[in-house]
Amino acid sequence: MKTLFKRIVDNKKAEDDNLFGLLSSYKSYNTYLSLYASEKDDSLLLFITDNPKRWSYMLDEKYKNFHLLKRLEMDVPKMSIKYLLPEHLIKSLGPLLGMKLPSNKATIVNNISHNGYFIMQTALKYLPDVVQEVKKIINMSPQKKYEILEKCLAENA
Numbered sequence: 111m112k113t114l115f116k117r118i119v120d121n122k123k124a125e126d127d128n129l130f131g132l133l134s135s136y137k138s139y140n141t142y143l144s145l146y147a148s149e150k151d152d153s154l155l156l157f158i159t160d161n162p163k164r165w166s167y168m169l170d171e172k173y174k175n176f177h178l179l180k181r182l183e184m185d186v187p188k189m190s191i192k193y194l195l196p197e198h199l200i201k202s203l204g205p206l207l208g209m210k211l212p213s214n215k216a217t218i219v220n221n222i223s224h225n226g227y228f229i230m231q232t233a234l235k236y237l238p239d240v241v242q243e244v245k246k247i248i249n250m251s252p253q254k255k256y257e258i259l260e261k262c263l264a265e266n267a
Contacts, residue, residue: 126248127263129168132145133252136193137193139193139195140160140191140193141190141195141196142159142160142161142192143244143247144156145178145184146168146169146176146177146178146239147234148175148234150175151175153217154212154233154240155173155231156207156228156229156230156244157227157228158227158228158230158254160195164227167225167227184244186241186244186245191247194255196226197222197223198259201262201265204229205220206218207242209236210239211232211239211240215230215233216230216232217230217232218230219231
C-alpha cells in the first residue's frame with residue numbers, strides 16, 4: 111500500500127515538474143493586482159497591471175479618496191500572478207474576471223493595450239465577492255495557468 115501511494119505521489123510530482131518546465135518560458139510574464147476602497151464614494155477599484163510602476167495612475171485626482179487595501183486585511187498571501195499577463199486574464203475570464211456582479215454595477219477602464227492597466231470599479235458592498243474572486247485568481251493552479259496561456263496564444267497565432 112505504501113509503495114502504491116508513493117508511486118502516485120511521485121507521478122503527481124513529475125507532472126507538476128513538467129508543467130512548470132512548460133511555464134518556465136513565460137517566467138517574465140507577471141500580473142499585479144491591487145484593491146482600493148473609498149467609503150466616501152462607496153466604491154471599490156480592482157487595479158490590474160503588468161508593471162507595478164503603473165500604480166502611479168492611482169495618484170490621479172479622481173482617485174484621491176481611495177486607499178489601498180492591504181493583502182493581510184484580505185487574507186491573501188500575495189497580490190501577483192506568475193506566468194500570465196493581464197490581457198490573458200481578461201481574454202479568458204472576461205471583463206468582469208469571472209465575478210458574479212451585475213454588469214450595470216461595474217465600470218471598466220481597459221487601457222491594457224495603451225497604458226498597460228485595467229481598472230474595474232464597483233460598489234463597496236461587493237467587497238467580499240471581489241476579494242473571494244481575487245483569491246481564486248491568485249491561487250490558480252499551474253494547470254489552469256497553462257490552459258489560459260495556450261488558449262490566448264492559440265488565438266494570437
